Amino acid sequence: MSDSPFIKIEQVSKSFQKGKATITPLENLSLEVPRGEFLALMGPSGSGKTTLLNLVAGIDSPTSGSLWVGERELTTLKRGQLTKWRASHVGYIFQLYHLVPILSAYENIELPLLLTSLSKRDRRTRIEAALDLVGLSNRATHRPTELSGGQEQRVAIARAIVHDPELLVADEPTGDLDRESADSILQLLSRLSKEHGKTIVMVTHDPRAAEAADRTLHLEKGKLTR
Amino acid sequence: MKFVSLALKNLLRNRLRTLLTVFGVAAGMFLFASVETMQYSLSTATRARADETTLVVYRENRFCPATSRLPEHYGPVIKEIEGVREVIPIQIAVNNCGASLDVITFRGVPAETLQDYNPELKTIEGSYADFTKRSDAALIGQHFARKRGLNPGDSFEAVGINVSVAGIIASDSPQDNNVAYVHLDFLQQASRVGLGVVTQFNVKVESADQLDAVADQIDETFRADQQPTHTRPENAFFAETAKQMIELISFTRLLGIGAVAAVLGLVANALLLIVQGRTRETAIFQTIGFSRYRISQLVISEGLLIGLFGGALGVGSALFFFHWNAFTLGNEGLTIALSPSQAVLLKGIAISLALGLLASLYPAWKATSKPLTQVLNS
Numbered sequence: 001m002s003d004s005p006f007i008k009i010e011q012v013s014k015s016f017q018k019g020k021a022t023i024t025p026l027e028n029l030s031l032e033v034p035r036g037e038f039l040a041l042m043g044p045s046g047s048g049k050t051t052l053l054n055l056v057a058g059i060d061s062p063t064s065g066s067l068w069v070g071e072r073e074l075t076t077l078k079r080g081q082l083t084k085w086r087a088s089h090v091g092y093i094f095q096l097y098h099l100v101p102i103l104s105a106y107e108n109i110e111l112p113l114l115l116t117s118l119s120k121r122d123r124r125t126r127i128e129a130a131l132d133l134v135g136l137s138n139r140a141t142h143r144p145t146e147l148s149g150g151q152e153q154r155v156a157i158a159r160a161i162v163h164d165p166e167l168l169v170a171d172e173p174t175g176d177l178d179r180e181s182a183d184s185i186l187q188l189l190s191r192l193s194k195e196h197g198k199t200i201v202m203v204t205h206d207p208r209a210a211e212a213a214d215r216t217l218h219l220e221k222g223k224l225t226r
Numbered sequence: 227m228k229f230v231s232l233a234l235k236n237l238l239r240n241r242l243r244t245l246l247t248v249f250g251v252a253a254g255m256f257l258f259a260s261v262e263t264m265q266y267s268l269s270t271a272t273r274a275r276a277d278e279t280t281l282v283v284y285r286e287n288r289f290c291p292a293t294s295r296l297p298e299h300y301g302p303v304i305k306e307i308e309g310v311r312e313v314i315p316i317q318i319a320v321n322n323c324g325a326s327l328d329v330i331t332f333r334g335v336p337a338e339t340l341q342d343y344n345p346e347l348k349t350i351e352g353s354y355a356d357f358t359k360r361s362d363a364a365l366i367g368q369h370f371a372r373k374r375g376l377n378p379g380d381s382f383e384a385v386g387i388n389v390s391v392a393g394i395i396a397s398d399s400p401q402d403n404n405v406a407y408v409h410l411d412f413l414q415q416a417s418r419v420g421l422g423v424v425t426q427f428n429v430k431v432e433s434a435d436q437l438d439a440v441a442d443q444i445d446e447t448f449r450a451d452q453q454p455t456h457t458r459p460e461n462a463f464f465a466e467t468a469k470q471m472i473e474l475i476s477f478t479r480l481l482g483i484g485a486v487a488a489v490l491g492l493v494a495n496a497l498l499l500i501v502q503g504r505t506r507e508t509a510i511f512q513t514i515g516f517s518r519y520r521i522s523q524l525v526i527s528e529g530l531l532i533g534l535f536g537g538a539l540g541v542g543s544a545l546f547f548f549h550w551n552a553f554t555l556g557n558e559g560l561t562i563a564l565s566p567s568q569a570v571l572l573k574g575i576a577i578s579l580a581l582g583l584l585a586s587l588y589p590a591w592k593a594t595s596k597p598l599t600q601v602l603n604s
Binding site: 079094111114 | 228235506507510512514516598599
């Protein structure tokens with residue numbers, strides 16, 4: 001089992017109706033991602049990058065084909081089961097961070113842990129470790145409006161890793177950041193992959209961001225081109 | 227609890243909107259609690275009790291103290307009837323025989339027998355002895371005193387009668403807290419009904435199961451007399467005399483229902499706005515792993531908190547309002563104290579919570595009704 005890929009996608013298609021037209025953002029796509037790999041997905045807008053990311057993260061379900069993440073075949077799971085699976089196996093990093101403005105950095109990071117049975121003390125230990133890992137121990141009480149864009153994204157990454165998921169999915173994580181902050185975030189993601197064994201799937205338009213990944217794949221019209 | 231704290235923070239996000247909603251709920255629940263207080267006070271005053279031992283002897287076919295006139299010498303005759311424990315003649319004078327929210331009621335009683343007849347009366351200020359010594363002295367109920375700012379030693383005038391406050395009394399009976407007890411002979415003269423004439427007799431019987439028999443016996447005794455009597459248990463007397471008030475107050479129940487419906491609509495609307503303004507954030511929560519059930523739980527918690535805060539404020543204000551103003555609803559000489567009660571408080575809070583829950587059901591469903599990817603991609 002150790003040789004089997006962590007993510008295994010076989011002949012996956014995704015289509016949906018938009019008015020009278022049928023849109024197919026992904027068509028018969030197959031892909032394998034080993035455990036601990038940092039994978040970058042590139043491609044023009046509408047190429048199906050985010051759709052693929054959402055399928056891997058269990059936010060959406062394919063129309064056909066099979067999709068395995070770890071030991072679990074996601075295509076067999078219902079909506080509620082996918083939500084439960086996401087809560088413990090996936091950390092999602094958004095382009096625009098999407099922190100809750102009324103909560104402090106600490107409280108934002110705590111959100112995924114509220115779904116667990118961890119005690120307040122255990123939650124604190126984990127949050128402090130996550131804050132330490134992203135280098136924001138001194139910003140725990142700050143609200144999102146009191147943080148820079150780079151710091152907000154670090155908090156979002158801490159929120160994504162605090163419950164120790166095996167898979168991190170990142171949708172343009174540096175898309176809204178200046179170069180310096182972007183490099184710092186990419187270094188952090190690279191560390192999470194190499195030192196903490198996280199499997200990372202990142203969607204990006206930025207070739208420099210893709211350089212930080214172990215492998216880069218290109219999508220065009222719902223198909224892998226290289 | 228960890229989700230309640232999150233719900234509270236969500237509500238504080240838009241403080242003005244939350245505050246306005248809470249005030250709206252408070253206004254509705256104030257009205258509801260006011261109506262309930264009237265209903266409850268009336269129901270308590272007129273409900274027949276199994277342990278009731280007091281009869282009211284009134285002039286037959288008379289419904290107002292101004293027209294009920296009975297000879298005072300009926301008292302000793304009634305006292306001799308088997309089963310009777312105590313009898314007290316009472317002369318009543320009121321400032322307003324019609325329906326009113328501010329009735330001043332004088333009860334003229336034999337000063338020396340009042341305490342024996344009604345041992346629950348406690349003189350909390352001034353002295354009972356002073357009351358017995360001075361013919362124009364009055365013992366006034368604590369609500370009556372507070373409402374009019376009266377203290378022992380003060381004098382006041384009403385219904386053309388001047389009295390001096392000898393003491394302030396407290397009693398478990400709301401009626402006693404809203405009247406002024408004066409000497410019977412003093413009131414008979416001051417109100418010009420004449421000595422020897424009283425409005426009614428209050429009779430205490432040995433046991434509750436003797437009520438009907440003693441009442442029949444009293445009426446039978448005076449049937450052929452020039453002033454025949456009609457004797458009823460005290461609460462039945464209230465219920466019959468207060469028929470018009472009961473009809474009027476029953477109508478106010480519609481106001482209470484209207485207030486509750488308004489609160490329901492207000493909270494539902496506020497929550498729907500809150501939920502619609504957080505569509506994307508809700509999707510983020512779902513992406514993190516919050517289930518639809520958890521999201522609904524958050525929205526419902528917000529509804530319950532709005533209901534609780536608004537309800538507590540509205541019901542609390544209403545009860546404080548009634549406590550402070552000590553209203554007495556009067557009609558044809560009968561006064562019913564509109565007293566705040568724990569039952570109304572608990573009912574009001576429970577209904578506020580139920581409204582918060584009910585109003586949040588649709589918004590809770592609506593919060594997660596759109597497909598997650600659709601919201602994230604919008």
